[in-house]
Every structure is written in C-alpha cells, then in structure tokens.
Amino acid sequence: MKRLIIIFFASVFGFSNLQLQAQEMQEERPFEYAEDDQRQGIGFGLGVKLSTFGPGAEVIAAINPKLHLRLGGTYFKYKYTHDDKNIDINGSADARLGSISLLANYYIARIFFVSGGLLYNMNEVDLNGYPTKSITIGVVDVAPQEIGTLDFKVQPGSSITPYLGIGLGRSLSKNNIISFAVEAGAAFHGKPKVELNATGMLEPTGSEEQRLLLEDNLSSLNIYPMLNFQLSFRFL
Amino acid sequence: MKKNKIVWFPAITMLLAGLMLISSCKKLKDSAEGAKLIINYDLIETTVDVQFYDAETGELIGRDGDASVMAKITGPAKDGVIDITGVQHQSMQYASQRGMIGLALIPDATFTPSPNKPITFNIVGNIPGYLATSQKVTLVAPGRTQVRVNMVHLDNPPQGVSVARESNIGTAVAGRVENPATVQTPGGRARIEIPAGIVLRDAGGTPLNGSLDMTIVHFDNTQEEALASFPGGLMPSVNRLNGSTEEGMFYSAGFVAIELTDASGRQAATFEEGTLSLEAVINPQTYNPETNSLVNNGDQVPLWSYNENTGEWTEEGMASIVQTGGGLTSTVELTHLSYYNFDWFYGDYCYEGVPFMFNATNTTCDCYVMQGAMYRQVDNSFMTYVYMWVCGNEPVYTQYAPAGIPVKIVWENDYYNNITIAPESQPTLIDDLCSGTPVQVNVISQPSSSITVEVEVYCVSEPNVVIRPSFGVWYRESGGWNWRWGEMVNGYAEICDVEVGQTYVVGIYYDNEWYETEVTVTQDHYSYVDFALPADVCSEVFGY
Numbered sequence: 001m002k003r004l005i006i007i008f009f010a011s012v013f014g015f016s017n018l019q020l021q022a023q024e025m026q027e028e029r030p031f032e033y034a035e036d037d038q039r040q041g042i043g044f045g046l047g048v049k050l051s052t053f054g055p056g057a058e059v060i061a062a063i064n065p066k067l068h069l070r071l072g073g074t075y076f077k078y079k080y081t082h083d084d085k086n087i088d089i090n091g092s093a094d095a096r097l098g099s100i101s102l103l104a105n106y107y108i109a110r111i112f113f114v115s116g117g118l119l120y121n122m123n124e125v126d127l128n129g130y131p132t133k134s135i136t137i138g139v140v141d142v143a144p145q146e147i148g149t150l151d152f153k154v155q156p157g158s159s160i161t162p163y164l165g166i167g168l169g170r171s172l173s174k175n176n177i178i179s180f181a182v183e184a185g186a187a188f189h190g191k192p193k194v195e196l197n198a199t200g201m202l203e204p205t206g207s208e209e210q211r212l213l214l215e216d217n218l219s220s221l222n223i224y225p226m227l228n229f230q231l232s233f234r235f236l
Numbered sequence: 237m238k239k240n241k242i243v244w245f246p247a248i249t250m251l252l253a254g255l256m257l258i259s260s261c262k263k264l265k266d267s268a269e270g271a272k273l274i275i276n277y278d279l280i281e282t283t284v285d286v287q288f289y290d291a292e293t294g295e296l297i298g299r300d301g302d303a304s305v306m307a308k309i310t311g312p313a314k315d316g317v318i319d320i321t322g323v324q325h326q327s328m329q330y331a332s333q334r335g336m337i338g339l340a341l342i343p344d345a346t347f348t349p350s351p352n353k354p355i356t357f358n359i360v361g362n363i364p365g366y367l368a369t370s371q372k373v374t375l376v377a378p379g380r381t382q383v384r385v386n387m388v389h390l391d392n393p394p395q396g397v398s399v400a401r402e403s404n405i406g407t408a409v410a411g412r413v414e415n416p417a418t419v420q421t422p423g424g425r426a427r428i429e430i431p432a433g434i435v436l437r438d439a440g441g442t443p444l445n446g447s448l449d450m451t452i453v454h455f456d457n458t459q460e461e462a463l464a465s466f467p468g469g470l471m472p473s474v475n476r477l478n479g480s481t482e483e484g485m486f487y488s489a490g491f492v493a494i495e496l497t498d499a500s501g502r503q504a505a506t507f508e509e510g511t512l513s514l515e516a517v518i519n520p521q522t523y524n525p526e527t528n529s530l531v532n533n534g535d536q537v538p539l540w541s542y543n544e545n546t547g548e549w550t551e552e553g554m555a556s557i558v559q560t561g562g563g564l565t566s567t568v569e570l571t572h573l574s575y576y577n578f579d580w581f582y583g584d585y586c587y588e589g590v591p592f593m594f595n596a597t598n599t600t601c602d603c604y605v606m607q608g609a610m611y612r613q614v615d616n617s618f619m620t621y622v623y624m625w626v627c628g629n630e631p632v633y634t635q636y637a638p639a640g641i642p643v644k645i646v647w648e649n650d651y652y653n654n655i656t657i658a659p660e661s662q663p664t665l666i667d668d669l670c671s672g673t674p675v676q677v678n679v680i681s682q683p684s685s686s687i688t689v690e691v692e693v694y695c696v697s698e699p700n701v702v703i704r705p706s707f708g709v710w711y712r713e714s715g716g717w718n719w720r721w722g723e724m725v726n727g728y729a730e731i732c733d734v735e736v737g738q739t740y741v742v743g744i745y746y747d748n749e750w751y752e753t754e755v756t757v758t759q760d761h762y763s764y765v766d767f768a769l770p771a772d773v774c775s776e777v778f779g780y
Contacts, residue, residue, distance in 0.1 A: 138322025140279050140342055150273075204274040204704060204726070217267045 041065035045172045047232035049074070052225055053123070053187075054097035060232055062172045068105040068113075070171060074098055075122070091129040098122035099187075103163060105171050113167045113183075121161040121189050123224065127152040148200020154218065157190025164188075165226055172234055179232045187224040194218065271700075274692070276726040278706040280320060281378040282341040282349060285708055285721065286371075288332050288361055291386040291465035292394040296335025299717060301750070303363060305332040305387070309339075310547055311357035311372070316347030320707050321746055321773075332361075333750030334743065336719070338708055341375070349375035351587040354636065356473065358547025361385055367453050367493055369467040370547040374483075374636040376587040380708070380723065381635075382607070382623035386465035388453060396459020398425045400452045408498055411435040411443025411508075419450045424562060426454035426492045427515045434510035438502040446499030455491035458519045463618040464609070466491055467575055468542050470619055471636065474549040474581060484583035485619070485638040487525045489518050489537045489557070489566075493575040504573045511569040514576060518557050518564040523615035525580050533559035539568055542575040549577070582638060586670035589634035594626045596655075596679040601686045601732030603627040604655055605721055606677070608647035613665065619643065625723075637669035647677075651720065652733040654682040685736060687757060689729045692765040695774035703769075704728075707744055714739040714754060736760065746773070 047058040047070075054076025061069045075098040082091040103117030130149040134141045165185015173179035194215040198206030288297045288305045298304050309317045309328040318324045320338040330337050341347045341355060349355040360370040367388040375381060386394075393399050398421040406417040412435050420427035428450065436444040455462040463470065466488065473483040492514060496504040522531040531537075539552040555566040555578055566578055594606060606626055610619045622645055624632040645664045647657040658678035666675055692702045704727030710719045711731060722731045734740065736757050743752030755762075 137277075137279065139318055139324040140322040141344065142279060146279075201276045201278070202273070204276055205272070207274070210271055210274070213270050214267065217269055217271075221267075 041174075042236075043172050043234050044236040045232050045234040047072070047171065047230045049228055049230035051228035051230075052097070053099040053101075053119075053228075056099075058101075058171075058230065058232070060172045065174065066107045068107075068171045070101065070103040070105065070115075070117075072103075073100045089129055090132050091127065093128075094124075094126040096122060096124045096126075099161075101163065105167065105181075111169055113171075113181075115163070115165045115167055115183055115185060117163055119161040119163050119187050121156040121159055121187060121224070123156055123189075125154045142201070146200050148198055148202040150202050150205060151195070151197040152214070153195040155193045155195075156187075156224070157193055157222065161187045161189040161224070163226065165228075167228075169230075170232070171230060172232055177234050179234070181228075181230045181232070183226070183228045183230075185226040185228075187226055188222065189224050190222050191215065191219040192221055272702045273700060274702045274704065276706075277703045278726050279322060279343050280340045280706060281343045282347075282355075282375060283320060283380045283708055284317075284339040284341075284373060284375070284383060285380065286332070286337040286339060286359055286383045286385060287719075288335045288337075288363075288385050288387055290366075290392075291388050291397070291461060292392050295717060296719070297363060297366070297387060298332060298335050301334060305335070305337075305361045305363045305366075306330075307332060307337055308360040308362070309357055310360055310370075313341075313347060313355045313357045316342045316355060317357055318342055319746065333745055334710075334719075334752070336710065336745055336750075338745040341378075349377055351376045354587050359383065359385060360547060361387055363387065365389060365391065367451075367467065369465070371469050372472055372547055374471075374587075376635045377633065380625050382605075382625075382721065384621045384623075388465050390451065390453070393453070394459075394461035394465060396456035396462030397465065398422045398454045398456075400426075400450070402451075403449045404447045405450050406430065406448045407446065408436055408444045408448055410445065411437055413448070417448070417450075419452055421452050421454045425456065425517045426452050428452055428494060429513040429515075430496075431510050431512075434512070435508040436496065436498075436504040437506045437508070439505040441506075442502060444496075444498035444502050444504055449497050451493075451495040453493040454516065455488075455493075456519055457488035457490050457617070458521045460609075460618045462491075463488065464621070466577075467493060468547060468549060468577075471585075471638070472547075472549045474540065474551060477551045477553070482581070482583045483636075484581055484585055485641070486540075486577065486579040486581060487523065487615075487617070489522045489524075489531060489578035489580070490516050491575065491577045492516050494570075494573055496573055506572050507570070511571055512573065513567060514570055515565055515567040516576075516578065517562060518566055518578065520564055523612075523617065525582065525614075528614075531557055531564060533557065533564065537566065537578045538581060540577040540579055540581075541572065542577060551581075552576075582641070584639040585637060586639050587636055589637035589669040590666065590671055591631035591633050591674045592624060592677055593629070593631055593674050594624075594677050594679050596681040597658075598681045598683050602730050603723065604732050605651060606632075606647060606657075606679070607651055608645045610643050610645050611663075613642040613644055631674060634669050639670035640668050642667050643669060650718065653735075654733050656680050685734060685760065686730050686732045687734050687736075687760050687762065689724070689731060690761075690763045690765060691724060691727045691729075691767060693767045693769045695769050696771065697774060702765075707746075709742060709744050711740050711742045714741055719743075 041064045043062040045060045049056055054074040056074025058070050058072030078095045080093040100120040103115050105113040105115045107113045128151045131144045131147045134143050165183045167181050167183030169181030170179040171181050194211050196206045196211040290297050307330045318340050320340050355375045358370045358372050362368045369387050371385045388397050390399050400419055400421040402419050407414045416432045417430045470486045524531045535557045536554045539555045540549045541552050542549050555568050557564050557566050604626055606624045608622045610622050643666050649656045658680050661678045664677050694702050706725045709722045712719045722729055739756040741754050
C-alpha cells in the first residue's frame with residue numbers, strides 16, 4: 001500500500017520532488033532488490049512520458065548498466081477553431097505531434113546520460129482559413145465558395161529524424177521499480193516541407209512560387225527541440 | 237552537493253530548450269515574410285465594350301480626349317449593368333473616354349445571359365452637336381461583346397443623312413404656337429408643318445414657351461452610312477399596336493428624327509389641339525419585303541415612333557406611300573414628337589444562331605477579333621456590325637440573328653496587320669443565320685509576333701494583398717487610330733499582332749476615366765507585378 005501511495009505521488013508531482021523522494025527512498029531502500037550487479041545492469045521496463053512530441057509510452061531495455069535501449073511512441077493532436085465574427089473569416093489549426101522513436105541512452109555518469117537515435121517524425125501543422133460570408137466588390141456580391149479557401153500545411157523535411165540529447169535521471173532504475181528521467185535534445189528533421197493550397201479567387205496564393213518562399217522562410221527551422229519527462233517502471 | 241546538481245541540470249536543460257523554443261517562435265513569426273495573398277480578380281463574366289463613332293468621319297468621338305459621350309443605360313436589364321470593375325453608377329450614366337466605354341454585367345444568376353434568358357438593355361448616347369441615339373444590346377451568352385454606335389454630327393452628317401437646324405421658327409406662348417411654320421431638310425427629304433394654335437408640351441407636361449428651334453434629320457435607308465447610324469439599330473424590340481412586345485428586324489423605308497425645343501431648352505413631346513404633319517421622301521430603291529420588289533405607289537408601310545431616351549420602338553399605325561411630284565413620299569400626322577421610322581418589321585429570329593468556324597492558315601494568337609458588317613443578300617442592305625472574338629478552333633455563335641434571311645458578311649481586313657480574310661470567304665454568304673450548319677470562314681494569318689503581359693496590382697493600404705486583374709485593354713500603334721482589343725485574364729494577357737520595336741499606345745477604361753500610356757515594345761514579355769492602384773480605386777472597389 002505504501003508503494004502504491006508513493007507511485008501515485010511520484011506520478012503526480014514534478015521531477016525535483018520525485019528525484020528527492022527517489023533519493024530518499026533509495027537511501028531508505030524501500031523497494032530493494034537483491035544487490036546483484038547483473039540484475040542492476042540488465043533489465044526491462046515500461047515508461048510513460050510527456051514530451052514536446054506529445055504524451056506517450058516507451059519500452060525500455062537496459063542491456064548493460066550504461067546502455068539503455070528505448071522504443072517508444074508519442075501522439076498528440078490539437079484542433080483549434082477560429083471563428084471571428086468581426087472579419088467573417090473562420091479558420092482552423094490542426095497541430096499533430098507524434099513520433100515513433102528508437103533511442104539509446106548512454107550513461108556517462110550515474111544519472112547523466114546522452115541519448116541518440118532515430119525518430120519517425122509525425123509532426124504536422126495544418127492551418128485552414130475560409131470566409132463565412134459574401135463580400136461585395138463594387139456592387140458585385142462574391143460568395144464564400146467563389147472567394148475560396150487557403151490551406152497551409154507544414155511537415156518535417158524528413159520523416160526519419162536523427163535525434164541527439166542529454167538527460168538526467170534513469171530511464172530504468174538500477175535498483176528500484178520506479179525511476180524518473182528528464183532529457184533535452186534536438187530532432188534534426190531538415191528543412192520543413194510546406195504544402196500550400198488555395199481555391200477560388202485565392203488560387204494563385206497557393207502557387208509553387210509562394211510555397212517555395214514559405215519553405216525557404218521556414219528552412220532554418222530544421223531542428224525540433226525535444227524536452228522529455230519520463231516516468232519508468234521496471235519489470236525485470 | 238548532490239541536490240544542487242539535480243536542480244542545476246534540469247535548470248540548464250530547461251533554459252536551453254526555452255532558448256530553442258523562443259528562437260523557433262521568432263522564426264515562425266517571420267515565416268510568412270514576403271508571402272502575399274494573391275487574388276484572381278475574375279469576377280466579371282460578361283463584358284460589353286462600347287465604341288462611339290462619328291458616322292461621317294469614322295473616327296472615335298473624342299479620340300483626342302476632347303469630348304465625351306454620356307451613355308445612359310436603360311431597358312429591362314439596366315440594373316445589371318456595371319463597369320468592368322464592378323462599380324455601378326446610381327445615375328446609370330457612364331462617360332465615354334476616347335470614344336469608348338467598358339461595361340459588364342453583374343455576374344449573378346439574374347444577369348447571366350443564355351439563349352433561354354437573354355439579357356437586353358439599351359445604350360443611349362448623348363453629346364452636344366450630335367443627334368442623340370441609342371443602341372439595343374441583346375446578350376445570350378457570357379463572354380465579350382463589342383458594340384459599335386455610330387452618331388450623326390449635325391454639322392457634318394454622313395452620306396444619306398440630311399439635317400435641317402432652324403432657329404426661331406416660331407413662338408409658343410403657354411405652349412400654344414402663334415404662327416404656322418414649315419421646316420424641311422435640304423433637298424426636301426423630310427418636311428414638318430406646324431399648324432398655328434397647336435399646344436406643345438414637354439415630356440413632363442410643361443408647356444413650351446418662347447421662340448422655337450427645330451432640328452430634323454432624315455436618314456435615307458438606301459445609303460449604308462445612313463443605315464449604319466440609324467438610331468436604335470435595325471434589330472430592335474418593338475411594342476406592337478396590340479400591346480405585345482416583339483423582337484426582330486426592320487426593313488427600313490426611311491427614318492426621320494425630329495427635335496423641337498423652346499428658348500429654355502424644353503423639348504416638345506406631346507401635342508394638344510392639333511397634329512404635326514410629316515412628309516418624308518421614300519427612296520424608290522427601297523425593297524418592300526411584303527411584295528418582294530422595290531417599293532411602289534400605293535404600298536403600305538408601318539410607322540414606328542422611337543423614344544431615343546429609352547430605346548423603345550412603338551408601332552403607330554400604317555403609312556401610305558404615294559407618288560407625288562417629288563417622287564414617292566409618305567405623309568403622316570404626328571400626335572407626339574419623337575423619332576419616326578417607316579419600316580416593315582420581320583419578327584422571325586433566333587437568340588443563338590449558326591456557329592462560325594474560323595480556319596486560320598497559321599497559328600495565330602490565342603484569341604483575336606474578326607469584325608465586319610452584315611448585309612441582306614436580297615437588297616444588299618446594311619443590317620448590323622459583326623464582332624467575333626475567335627479563340628483557337630472554338631466555334632463562335634451568332635447571337636440574336638434574324639431567321640431564314642440570306643445574309644452576307646463583309647469582313648474588315650485592316651484590323652490586324654497579319655490576319656486577313658481569305659478571298660474565298662470575302663464576303664461570307666450565309667443562307668440562314670438560324671440554321672445549325674456551321675459557317676466556315678478561312679483566315680490567312682501570317683506568323684506574327686505577340687507579346688505577353690503580366691500584371692499584379694496592390695493597394696498601398698494593403699500591400700500584402702495582390703490582385704491579378706481581369707479587364708479589356710485597348711492598344712493601337714502610336715500615330716494610328718485603329719484601336720485593337722486585347723483581354724487580360726487574371727493578370728495575364730497575350731497581345732496579338734504586336735511587333736518588337738514598334739511604339740504602341742495602351743489604354744484602359746475604368747470608372748469614367750481613361751488611362752493610357754505609350755510603350756515601345758522591346759521584348760516579348762512584360763511583367764508589371766508591383767503596380768500600386770490609386771487610393772480612390774482601392775477605396776471604391778475594395779473598400780480599403
């Protein structure tokens with residue numbers, strides 16, 4: 001029961017608190033396993049995480065005390081609908097964050113690690129705008145469908161994205177069931193790809209020239225920052 | 237120390253991540269830099285380009301910018317007429333510039349023309365020194381239409397038109413004419429007798445007062461120049477005696493325009509206590525379609541009155557043609573004053589006639605204009621001007637054509653330098669404009685140069701909104717007066733038959749104004765992609 005209470009609080013509270021608790025627990029050794037180096041070095045667990053790629057989960061394999069392999073996935077989708085009656089234009093923004101990751105953590109110190117690997121990057125932002133009412137040019141009423149729509153989509157330049165980061169904590173605890181880690185890094189997704197589509201009178205806005213211009217403007221955003229908070233549970 | 241490390245490390249990583257995010261946000265903020273909202277301004281589906289010509293000189297009226305024809309739009313579809321930018325004048329009056337006006341129809345279901353729902357309106361032209369005139373426009377399909385209106389200069393009329401302008405022919409007191417008066421055109425082609433005691437009132441019922449001035453203009457129906465400047469044209473819609481409205485074609489036996497004004501410029505429209513007597517000479521070469529022969533003593537011809545302000549023809553009754561010492565004449569008693577026409581009316585027509593196929597020998601520009609004049613074969617009488625906008629091998633359909641009447645079209649050969657009609661197609665004979673048989677017209681087109689022009693405009697107040705305009709553009713060689721028509725669609729135009737090295741005057745008509753510039757062609761492509769519209773245009777058309 002005490003373990004469950006601690007797991008619950010560890011899930012709820014932030015990293016510092018948890019780390020402190022974990023250290024205290026470590027000092028108290030509440031979840032003590034056998035002091036077996038081999039067991040400490042090799043293990044298997046599951047993690048939940050919250051990152052700039054969205055919330056997700058991971059399968060973690062510690063193949064030796066210094067090297068952990070992580071196979072995980074994240075997904076988050078957010079839709080924002082804009083309805084501005086003042087300008088009679090509606091719009092929506094669909095942001096999708098997501099990845100499937102295969103990473104390796106290498107511990108350069110007890111709780112400091114560098115992380116690297118590949119992500120299948122599913123990030124995508126889709127902005128869409130369309131008029132809701134006719135406009136009048138001179139005495140000519142132009143219906144919304146004649147005015148047209150504008151759709152702007154940004155995706156990573158490369159779906160397979162190398163990742164490099166540094167972290168603190170344990171993706172899989174040596175001695176305990178529960179562990180926590182935080183890491184910061186960057187996913188190198190290359191120059192973002194832009195899709196630009198327009199219909200109706202707005203059709204030339206979606207020209208290839210404009211698309212390339214936007215792509216060029218975004219070209220420096222070739223790194224996606226990663227910040228990841230992870231809570232892991234060791235099974236073996 | 238351990239605790240300090242634990243706190244320090246995430247703090248640094250958070251800081252680094254934050255910096256990256258801030259940096260990303262800044263770049264995102266600039267991500268739209270240089271991008272613009274580009275709009276195709278192609279709302280207008282039907283354009284009507286009107287040109288006012290002096291009937292005698294054949295020149296555009298006010299071609300030097302020294303005069304302007306005021307065109308009032310009347311008729312059933314007048315509310316659908318706008319200028320090419322979508323602006324409609326409350327007065328429905330548009331001023332010509334360089335003799336031209338660019339009109340259009342509101343692009344909605346109400347005013348989209350089709351054979352089942354033709355759109356009809358009148359263009360009533362007025363300019364001091366010229367006889368007021370009007371032209372009926374009937375549209376049965378979207379697209380571009382060109383309308384030529386010939387106007388008669390009262391001091392310089394064309395062949396076949398005789399004018400009498402007499403001042404102080406009498407005096408009216410409270411509308412009542414004190415002394416009889418007679419006015420006739422040179423050669424006695426038309427004569428008006430005004431009896432004493434008759435009361436003259438204007439259209440509003442106000443009696444005329446003071447000295448009276450009279451203008452009589454007689455049009456000889458056998459002269460092409462006169463027929464071509466017939467007020468109202470020869471393919472009208474008419475109000476019949478039985479109250480019905482019909483459309484069709486006139487076989488004219490002559491036309492007389494009469495204007496009677498008092499000292500304050502009030503124009504007589506109605507009479508009381510008497511009638512005016514009009515005697516008009518009927519040219520013996522006039523073809524009578526009722527008898528299929530030349531007109532003769534005893535023939536009857538319908539009389540029509542014409543309201544030049546509304547473009548409406550009204551059947552007044554029958555007139556008798558009699559042989560007198562001066563030849564064949566017809567005398568009628570007028571109960572109101574307007575323009576009068578002696579015409580046989582032929583009411584069989586179709587809204588969409590035969591397709592014309594233009595077979596060019598060489599590749600020409602995407603689209604080009606073929607224009608000419610249509611004549612009845614039976615009496616070689618002028619019927620109407622013909623304008624066809626030819627695009628590739630697409631058929632061009634005649635609109636609002638008389639049925640069952642053999643006609644011929646004589647094409648103009650000097651519109652372009654490098655596009656002429658083939659001898660075997662000049663003239664083009666057509667048995668029936670309403671049959672389904674395509675008319676083949678052979679065109680000789682020399683490989684000619686053309687240039688392409690791209691235009692994008694913007695308003696200074698909204699520089700990130702770019703408009704690709706659609707409008708008609710006129711151009712002519714510098715020093716010449718043969719305006720040719722080109723079409724810009726969504727900011728792109730191919731200007732046909734233009735030679736590198738030549739200087740051209742390019743003009744557009746917008747909102748009663750004419751904008752022109754002289755361009756020496758030095759390349760085959762021009763790009764005006766950063767052209768600021770005048771602030772008043774932005775305000776009127778786009779509201780900013």
